[in-house]
Structures are given as structure tokens and as C-alpha cells.
Amino acid sequence: MANRGPSYGLTREVQSKIDKKYEAELEERLVEWIVVQCGVDKPAPGKIEFQNWLKDGIVLSELINSLYGDKKPIKTIKKSGMVFKQMEQISLFLKAAETYGITKTDMFQTVDLFEGKDLAAVQRTLMALGSLAVTKDDGCYKGDPSWFHRKSQENKREFSDEQLSEGKNVIGLQMGTNRGASQAGMSYGRPRQILNNP
Template identity: 65%
Template sequence: MANQGPTFGLSRDIRNKIEKKYEPELEERLVEWIIAQCGASVGRPEPGRMGFQAWLKDGTVLSLLINSLYSEDQKPIKKIQDTDKAFKQMEQVSQFLKAAENYGVNKTDIFQTVDLWESKDMAAVQRTLMALGSIAVTRNDGHYHGDLNWFHKSCDKITSQRKLESTRK
């Protein structure tokens, strides 16, 4: 965790609550999906929160993931950079977040770059990836790869409205 000293009192309590929200089992499922979606060339992270964070931190895997949900001519991230420069890596993560929002992930489900980059809230990263996977499964447009049972189908507004109308009749 970059630039963080020891925490005490309320700060430590808050940090512990955030860390307890991280689910190691969910990490395994997300890793399996990302590999199924992007291919084995993305590698596999070391098990655990820090390995998962290191794997995603530069934004390369995230960019490949969001691009894999589109056809070749519609990829939202045109240039995926493999760089050691921190500001470029953070920019790439930000591009993923914007593309995820455009894909349909709610703003409330999107993590902040610092949540991933400084490992401040890896549970938020998990929530974003879960929301993305749920939307991909729901779209059923042929771009999702992996087990359909890994994610719940999202209920969109049109489907909800139709169900509500049919119950009123």
C-alpha cells in the first residue's frame, strides 16, 4: 500500500471494515472469468488480494477485458500501453472505468482508480468486475465467454417495466 503509514483508532476500524468486504472466493471466480474472456495470455495472478491488485494495477488486463466484450471494430480502448510509468498506468485504468460506465455499469458500482492503484478498496474493484460480468451475461450478444452461472443476469429497466405491467393486468 503506497504512501500509507500505520493507522490507529477510527481509521484502523474503517480500514478493517473495508478489507473484510474483500472476498477471496470471488477473486478466484473473477480471475477464471478474465482468463476465459481474454485468453491465457493475460497470465494468472498470485493468489490473494495483493496478487490480484498487482495483476490489474497497470490497467492492461482491465483494458483487454473491456475490449473483449466488443466486436473488433468497436473496441473502446484503441491503444493498450505496456508501460512502467505510473501516470500512464493510472490513465489506462481510468479509460477502463469510463468504458465500463459506457458499457452500462452504474456509477455507484465503479471503483476509483486509487482503490486499485493503492489497494485502498479491492472489494470495490470486485464489485465493478461483478457488475461488468452481469451486464455481459445479460446482453447475450456473443461476446461473453465463460460459465454463465458465474454472474447473475441484470434486470434492465425495460424488462422490469414489462413485468410490472403484466402483473397489473
């Protein structure tokens, strides 16, 4: 990890906008859920403490393993002081979360957490993970289900061949209608004449 000095100008503005997306109330709810789900110690409140708590990837790995039930996707979870090992642990979490069903657009990048670039993205990923766990309802989710919203479910419908053929005879309202149409009162004017001038 490079040692960076203070940022100025546009870089500072962009980072300021990213930092404003971070929600302290959401942090509280996520910490409470992770503590209940994994049985880990609760960190002190605050953005920096939240980052340091998740930064080594251990808590995240415990979290994703607890959602899988018996089949643990991350076989070995080792605490390490080496930066590349910690980043590798975060990458293992992200891979397991994607396998669990989190979309790529909901995922944070490793540097977002490790370097604290975008902790709001980390919150969004954890929210998506919690929502998916509540929606799956497979018995692995622990905690209050009202902490997360349920994702929409498929509502598949089956139609018989007779119903499908009936539907072909109906003109949908998007097609328009000719009911009440007439040409009464329409004035067309004189037809255009072509003059041949010699």
C-alpha cells in the first residue's frame, strides 16, 4: 500500500462526495447483524473503527461462511499481519459473496475497504448480502428479518394452449382502437394542381 499525502482540488472533492454517502445509522445496523450472525466482538462506533474491524477480512469470511450453512466456501481463515494476506482474505469473501448470489454491481472493490476509499460501497455490499440472506430463508440467517428488505421473487405463470390462442385474438390497448372513428367534419381542401408553364 502506497503512503499517500493529503489530496487537493478535484481529488479532494470527489473523495468528500464519496465520504458523504457513508451512513452511521446503517453502520450500527450492519454491526449488530454481523455480531448476531457470527458471534464476533462488537467494534467501537465510528467509520475508522468499522473499517479496521473488517479490514483484515476475518470478520467478512466468518460472515459469509455462516450464511452457507454446512458447506463453508472459505476453508481456512487465518489472521495475518501481512497486507497481501489480508487483501487476499477480502478477495475470498468477495468471490464467495458472488457465488452466494450478490451481483457484481453490488460488490465493493478490495481497495474500497482496505484503503478506506469507499466505505459506503462496503455498506451497500453488506446490505445486499443481508437482503439476499433474508430472501433465501434457508435457516442460515440469524437476526431480525426487518433489518433488511426482501428481494423480489419470481412470479412465474403458466397458461394453457387454449388461453394462449385466445390472447392472439385480443387487440391490446397499446395497439389503439378504431372505435368512434369517422371522417365526418374532416375538410381536405382542394387537391394540389401541377401547372405546366411553357
